[in-house]
Amino acid sequence: MRALLSTRLSCSALLTFTQLRTRSSFNSATMSFEVDPVYPGTAVQRMKTCRDRARSLTTQELSDEWESTRKRLLWAAGLKDLTNVPPGQGYTGHAFNDYNHCDATTMLGDVAHNLNDGPNRVAGIAVGNRLGPGIERASDPDCGPGGSWSTCTNGCARDPPQDVAHVQFLSRIAWKLVWCPPAFDTFVLVDDEGELLAQGAPRGSLPAMRERQANFQIVTGSKYARAAEQIGAEAAQRK
Numbered sequence: 001m002r003a004l005l006s007t008r009l010s011c012s013a014l015l016t017f018t019q020l021r022t023r024s025s026f027n028s029a030t031m032s033f034e035v036d037p038v039y040p041g042t043a044v045q046r047m048k049t050c051r052d053r054a055r056s057l058t059t060q061e062l063s064d065e066w067e068s069t070r071k072r073l074l075w076a077a078g079l080k081d082l083t084n085v086p087p088g089q090g091y092t093g094h095a096f097n098d099y100n101h102c103d104a105t106t107m108l109g110d111v112a113h114n115l116n117d118g119p120n121r122v123a124g125i126a127v128g129n130r131l132g133p134g135i136e137r138a139s140d141p142d143c144g145p146g147g148s149w150s151t152c153t154n155g156c157a158r159d160p161p162q163d164v165a166h167v168q169f170l171s172r173i174a175w176k177l178v179w180c181p182p183a184f185d186t187f188v189l190v191d192d193e194g195e196l197l198a199q200g201a202p203r204g205s206l207p208a209m210r211e212r213q214a215n216f217q218i219v220t221g222s223k224y225a226r227a228a229e230q231i232g233a234e235a236a237q238r239k
Contacts, residue, residue: 043146062200
């Protein structure tokens with residue numbers, strides 16, 4: 001498992017909070033909006049909307065065939081279902097579909113075009129990848145100002161979290177997908193504090209077992225693991 005994690009840490013959410021820019025509908029610099037004093041890169045209104053969307057999803061809706069379930073997750077994250085565009089240009093086919101791209105992060109538009117560079121970049125994340133145009137293209141404008149992306153979760157088990165959302169975007173997550181041990185056939189959605197928002201047990205072609213196991217390994221020992229451990233244990237007792 002360690003080898004799997006060490007060889008696959010190149011992630012697609014690779015942006016920082018430096019070199020602020022504004023772009024068209026992402027332009028939040030001239031808007032009046034709520035600011036998170038701890039994580040000022042958070043698009044707060046958008047985060048709240050995405051959490052409400054996640055809460056609205058029933059267990060039945062999240063227990064459909066996996067690809068149908070994943071499309072509902074994209075909706076809850078404020079992302080469009082885009083699989084006919086190149087990676088980096090808004091492609092979301094990877095989102096919530098592996099062990100690592102499982103944070104629904106909502107960031108202000110004036111940080112979405114920045115690069116993962118400088119002394120505060122996230123460890124294990126490639127330097128310089130520019131995903132701002134893809135975030136802009138893939139984000140659902142109905143969720144509010146700013147953008148959304150399925151950022152990498154590695155580093156989230158540290159306190160405070162040292163993942164892409166919190167370090168690079170200076171943003172809280174709207175929610176995180178965590179697969180539940182011991183069977184890893186159920187998942188939970190938890191908010192930035194690890195509180196349960198929704199759960200599901202999808203069918204069909206799930207992400208590979210090693211991906212689901214690695215997903216939980218990343219959060220082990222953190223606040224993000226609590227709900228997954230509880231729901232997983234309850235599911236195991238019912239079998």
